[in-house]
Amino acid sequence: MNVFTLERGTVPLLISLPHDGTQLPPAFAQRLSEPARVLPDTDWQVSRLYAFARDLGASMLIPHYSRYVVDLNRPPDDAALYPGQNSTGLCPLQRFDGGPIYRDGQQPDGSEIAERRQTFWQPYHDALVDELERLRSAHGRVLLWEAHSIRGQCPFLFDGPLPDFNIGTADGRSCNAQRQARIAACLAAQSTYSWVANGRFKGGYITRHYGRPDAGVDAVQLELAQRNYMDEASFAWSPERAARLQASIRDLLVAALV
Numbered sequence: 001m002n003v004f005t006l007e008r009g010t011v012p013l014l015i016s017l018p019h020d021g022t023q024l025p026p027a028f029a030q031r032l033s034e035p036a037r038v039l040p041d042t043d044w045q046v047s048r049l050y051a052f053a054r055d056l057g058a059s060m061l062i063p064h065y066s067r068y069v070v071d072l073n074r075p076p077d078d079a080a081l082y083p084g085q086n087s088t089g090l091c092p093l094q095r096f097d098g099g100p101i102y103r104d105g106q107q108p109d110g111s112e113i114a115e116r117r118q119t120f121w122q123p124y125h126d127a128l129v130d131e132l133e134r135l136r137s138a139h140g141r142v143l144l145w146e147a148h149s150i151r152g153q154c155p156f157l158f159d160g161p162l163p164d165f166n167i168g169t170a171d172g173r174s175c176n177a178q179r180q181a182r183i184a185a186c187l188a189a190q191s192t193y194s195w196v197a198n199g200r201f202k203g204g205y206i207t208r209h210y211g212r213p214d215a216g217v218d219a220v221q222l223e224l225a226q227r228n229y230m231d232e233a234s235f236a237w238s239p240e241r242a243a244r245l246q247a248s249i250r251d252l253l254v255a256a257l258v
Helices: 110-139 177-188 205-210 239-257
Strands: 004-007 013-016 059-063 142-150 165-168 195-197 217-225
Touching: 004 110, 013 110, 059 110, 110 142, 110 205, 142 205, 142 239, 165 177, 177 195, 177 217, 177 239, 205 217, 217 239
Parallel strands: 013 059, 013 142, 142 217, 165 195
Antiparallel strands: 004 059, 165 217
């Protein structure tokens, strides 16, 4: 089973898009609640948003399957990333609005979760490790860019509206200080978008686990508010808003790679 696409680039940049997938295994949709069947918590069209990065020479790692099957940005033991706060797990049971993902009695048991972890989660992470090592070996240092997006308001997960750009570096531990400073300076120099570093989103499992500045791997998560490139109700792409946002993301990546 082919569960991801890896496009190998030429510069020391790997863009991982762990919540971009929308495929479901056979008969899986029948187990879902009606609201969950439209996969509302997908990082909609993020791979389209980052398509320009291919011209920069970036590697791209894109999953095929929905985060409702397995969340690639959660630890394999399903430990909480934000203890004490509402969140969703490795094989989530709740949507971002707090409602159920599954119909009654259709939730996965422990053996099914283990099978999904082996079938969908492990191959993605194996590919991520291999590509990071290829790029680090070739260039001496590599940037892992975790590309995410989310509805601008999710009361179940956070209070009030989310800033447009949400940078996460595990409170500074996943990325060296110089690279973080360049990213912050780039954001501070523009006035179009609001932003915060290590606010509600500090980086998920991938950022925290693979970001090892002392070993030549810097990891940054960018969580974007979806209102800046699409209609959050219909998931429809907004060409003008998206083009404006792509230019700003490109500036960030270029600044980070200097």
